[in-house]
Amino acid sequence: DTGVSQDPRHKITKRGQNVTFRCDPISEHNRLYWYRQTLGQGPEFLTYFQNEAQLEKSRLLSDRFSAERPKGSFSTLEIQRTEQGDSAMYLCASSLTGGARELFFGEGSRLTVL
Amino acid sequence: QQQVKQSPQSLIVQKGGISIINCAYENTAFDYFPWYQQFPGKGPALLIAIRPDVSEKKEGRFTISFNKSAKQFSLHIMDSQPGDSATYFCAPGGTQGGSEKLVFGKGTKLTVNP
Numbered sequence: 001d002t003g004v005s006q007d008p009r010h011k012i013t014k015r016g017q018n019v020t021f022r023c024d025p026i027s028e029h030n031r032l033y034w035y036r037q038t039l040g041q042g043p044e045f046l047t048y049f050q051n052e053a054q055l056e057k058s059r060l061l062s063d064r065f066s067a068e069r070p071k072g073s074f075s076t077l078e079i080q081r082t083e084q085g086d087s088a089m090y091l092c093a094s095s096l097t098g099g100a101r102e103l104f105f106g107e108g109s110r111l112t113v114l
Numbered sequence: 115q116q117q118v119k120q121s122p123q124s125l126i127v128q129k130g131g132i133s134i135i136n137c138a139y140e141n142t143a144f145d146y147f148p149w150y151q152q153f154p155g156k157g158p159a160l161l162i163a164i165r166p167d168v169s170e171k172k173e174g175r176f177t178i179s180f181n182k183s184a185k186q187f188s189l190h191i192m193d194s195q196p197g198d199s200a201t202y203f204c205a206p207g208g209t210q211g212g213s214e215k216l217v218f219g220k221g222t223k224l225t226v227n228p
Binding site: 031033055091098101103105106 | 203
């Protein structure tokens, strides 16, 4: 399978714990995006990387959230001191073209904060 | 999210019928108008997209109609099939200022009855 891969697919954690999600984009794609989707809503943009540079961040990305893309390959999204409101599906997407054209999404990492 | 309004929230059609989903946006800087399809447990997948210099685009059974002056675009699914049952999102975006962000609507759940 050469699509976008996300790990873990499901994570249950207690409030206050830290969690980290990993995204492996399609290999030749230099653009990588993180979105968050809550039940019954559309995905909301969190952040965008071109190669290893984080070029855009949403105001939704509070200080507890940090994303990295070392070496411009896989990316990680870490949430520190999780809160119940962080419960959501975290979606990663990659693209070869600019302007957010043709995003290929992974199946997401579902976070449940108890 | 209020920048983009989708209607209806849900839609039930019979096999062979026409499904129509509408999207209204506020931001005149948007210059890219895609529709994404999402099945349960999967990430969204690009279905069809249009640029603002074109009023209509057709790909197979799927057509986008775009009305720039009304700031609206719609998705038409002809000869709807049970396999089209999914949630559909409009997700306009713009590259003004270099933004790579798509703004997703809340989604329309389509059910096609056999």
